[in-house]
Amino acid sequence: MEPASITYLVFGIVLITAIIIDLGFASRRSTIVSMRRALAETGSWVLLALLFGGFLWYETGHQSALEYLSAYLMEWSLSIDNIFVFILIFSFLAVKENYYARVLLVGILLAVLLRIAFISVGVALVARFHWVLYIFGLILLYTGASMFFGGQGQQDFSKNRVYRWLNRFLPLTSEEAGGRFTVTRNGRRYYTTLFVVVVLLATTDVLFAVDSIPAVFGITQNRLVIYTSNVFAVLGLRSLFFLLKGAINRFIYLRQGIAAILLFIGLKMLAELLHWQISIFVSLLVILVCIGFSILFSLLRNKKAS
Numbered sequence: 001m002e003p004a005s006i007t008y009l010v011f012g013i014v015l016i017t018a019i020i021i022d023l024g025f026a027s028r029r030s031t032i033v034s035m036r037r038a039l040a041e042t043g044s045w046v047l048l049a050l051l052f053g054g055f056l057w058y059e060t061g062h063q064s065a066l067e068y069l070s071a072y073l074m075e076w077s078l079s080i081d082n083i084f085v086f087i088l089i090f091s092f093l094a095v096k097e098n099y100y101a102r103v104l105l106v107g108i109l110l111a112v113l114l115r116i117a118f119i120s121v122g123v124a125l126v127a128r129f130h131w132v133l134y135i136f137g138l139i140l141l142y143t144g145a146s147m148f149f150g151g152q153g154q155q156d157f158s159k160n161r162v163y164r165w166l167n168r169f170l171p172l173t174s175e176e177a178g179g180r181f182t183v184t185r186n187g188r189r190y191y192t193t194l195f196v197v198v199v200l201l202a203t204t205d206v207l208f209a210v211d212s213i214p215a216v217f218g219i220t221q222n223r224l225v226i227y228t229s230n231v232f233a234v235l236g237l238r239s240l241f242f243l244l245k246g247a248i249n250r251f252i253y254l255r256q257g258i259a260a261i262l263l264f265i266g267l268k269m270l271a272e273l274l275h276w277q278i279s280i281f282v283s284l285l286v287i288l289v290c291i292g293f294s295i296l297f298s299l300l301r302n303k304k305a306s
Helices: 003-027 035-060 062-092 097-128 132-150 161-169 193-217 223-235 237-244 254-274 280-305
Strands: 182-185 188-191
Touching: 003 035, 003 223, 035 062, 035 223, 035 237, 062 193, 062 223, 062 237, 062 254, 062 280, 097 132, 097 193, 097 223, 097 237, 132 193, 132 254, 161 193, 193 223, 193 254, 223 237, 254 280
Parallel strands: none
Antiparallel strands: 182 188
């Protein structure tokens, strides 16, 4: 069996096992996830991702492993930005906290499937039209500049296109119906608030994928690395949400750090037009510095303000 086939097989086994244990058994019942549990689950996902990176190093060499680590860290940092919006969605629809885990479970699994579809399209485009990478670079420059200077901003989900479409074409009810996604009243099926939340979570991640998928192509065009780094980062979102939901607003410079990463990767992609190659070591260092300093400056700012 080819090394790539073995790696995909191991990834599939690890992924299915982790989903059954962490996202399946741990989220079957409506329950409030404690900070301790969230920390343990987040640490487990990160450790699992790093262990897979070690296996990738052993199986395919250091270049693929470093590309994987860079891509995972970048996708992981970008996924933190998703949490800002997830919090707004739960607040807008007034979802009870004991239902958070269940809707995040379904929403994130849908997001993984949609990510895989988007990545497959991106891989096919890049393989056939290499110049698409330069378009990706311009997208990242625009997004990074907008994020860096635009601040957090607030979204009005009453004007969200997906939300308005659901209201227009589906019979909705404000009931949570004991955690169910549909409920029957007078012989007619209605879709509950939790169903709306799941759809908004999945489609929101698709919008973020418009930035994150071009960004990962700026690090590598290795399909294995692209798929695995994205999937591990997205699957860790649920536990990361519970870990950060109470303190996400304390990291006031985190968006600027994420924006700096997007700007760097966009410039890296466009630099290829001039035949300038930026090594994966430099890319990894820049990602670590941007994340680290944005968190450090946020903590220092909070300490000074308190």
